[in-house]
Amino acid sequence: MFVQVCGAAREVTGSCYLLFVGETRFLVDCGMHQGGNEEEALNFERFAFDPRELDFVILSHAHIDHSGRLPRLVKKGFSGPIFATPPTIDLVGIMLLDSAYIQEMEAEWQTRKAQRAGRAGAEALYTQEDARRTLPLFKPVRYRERTQLAPGVTLHFHDAGHILGSSFIELELEENGHKATVVFSADIGQPHRPIVRDPETLGETDYLFIESTYGDRLHAHNGEPDAQLTQILDEAKRSGGNVVIPAFAVGRTQEILYYLREIMDRDRLDMQIYVDSPLASGATDIYRRHREAFDEEAWKLVGEPGGIFDFPNLHYTASADESRALNEKRGVVIISASGMADAGRIRHHLKHNLWRPEAHVVIVGFQARNTLGRRLLDGAQEVRIFGDDIAVKAHIHELTGLSAHADQSQLLEWASHFKPPRQTFVIHGEPQAASTFADLLEEKLHFNVDVPNRNETFKFG
C-alpha cells in the first residue's frame, strides 16, 4: 500500500493523492493549482500517473482546488466512477462547467495573443464538453455510509463543516492481510459557522493527512463577523459608497447572505444587495435544495418567510447587462466572485470602486499569493486590472472570523481527538504554515510528522 502526494504539498492548492492498494489504484481529490502563472502552469503538466489506469476517484468537496482537474483527467482518458456526497455532486456540476468556461476564455485570449506574435495557438486545459463528460461519472455516497469501493478499499465520508457537502475521508485499506486506516482531512471548517454543521472528529487512524492552510495563524478576533459587517455597512451608508465583497461563489456567498439577512432584519438597514455571479446564484439554489446538510439554526430559518437566501432588498443579477448596470449604483452592497478577485465579474466592480475613497472592499476569505485579493490585503497603493492602473483609495477590510478554514488552534483541537497516528502528513499549507503546524503537532500531541514534497511517495504498513 502506497500513497503518492501529487499536489497540495507545501502549497495550498492542487490537492491530489494517488493510492495503490493491491491491484487497485485511485485518487483522493484532483484539484487545480491556483495562484500565479507558475502555479497555473502546473495544471497543464502531465499527471504523475496514467489516468486510464485509475479505478476511481474520491472527491472530498466541491472547491476547485480539490475538484478542478477532474475534467482534465477525463480528457486524458479516465472513465471510472467519482465518489462524492450528494450536495458535492450538485455543486461540482455547476462549478466544473464554470471552470471549463473560464479555461476556454483563457485559451482564446492566449491564442489571440500568440497569433499576434506569430506563434501557434493555446489549448484549453479542458472544455465545457470535457466537463459535461465528467458529470455522469459521479456516484453519491452519503455521510457515514460505509461503502466498499474495491477489494480492500472501504470509504466513509465524515462531515468536515467547511462548505455544504464537504467531507473528510476515512479509508479502511487491506492488502495481503495487512490492514491500515487512513484519514484525509481535506479542508476542516471552523466550529460554529452559519449554515453548515460543526466538523466531526475521530478517535483513531493509522495515517493522517491534515491540512494546514492556517497552520501558522490564529483568526484575528476583531469582533464577531456580523458586528464588523454592521459597522462597515453603517459607514458606507453614511458616505454613500458601495460595499464590494469578493466572495467564493460556493459557501462564502451564502454565509455572507446569512449575516446580511440577520443585520437587515435586526437594524432595518435600508441598502440594496446584489449577488452578481451566476455561479453564486446557482450555488445558492443548490443550498436551498440540500437543507438536510444544514445545522440546527439554519434549519429553523428555512421555515421562515423567504428562507435564508431570499429577503427584501436582495437581488440576484444574471445577464452581463444587469452586471454592468451596477457600475452606476451608489450605496449598495455587491457580492461577486471570484473570492480572490483573480477572475470573474468582481474585477469589474473593483475597477469601478477601488479608486473611490468612499467605497469599502471587504475581504472575507483566504487569499493565495499573487492574487489581486492578496495584494489589496497587503496594502497595495495601486493595482492593475484589465490593463489599467487603478489607485487604491477605498477602505480595505478583512473579516477573518468568516474563514471556512479552522485556524491553528482549531486544527490542533481537531487533531487532538486522534490517538497519535503511526504517521501524520501535513499538507495543504504554504511552506511556513505547514512546517509551523508540523512542529506544533510534534510538540503538543507527540505525533510523528512529515511535511511531504510534491510527488513524494510513502508506504503504508
Ligand SMILES: [Zn+2]
Ligand atoms: Zn475547500
Ligand SMILES: [Zn+2]
Ligand atoms: Zn482546499
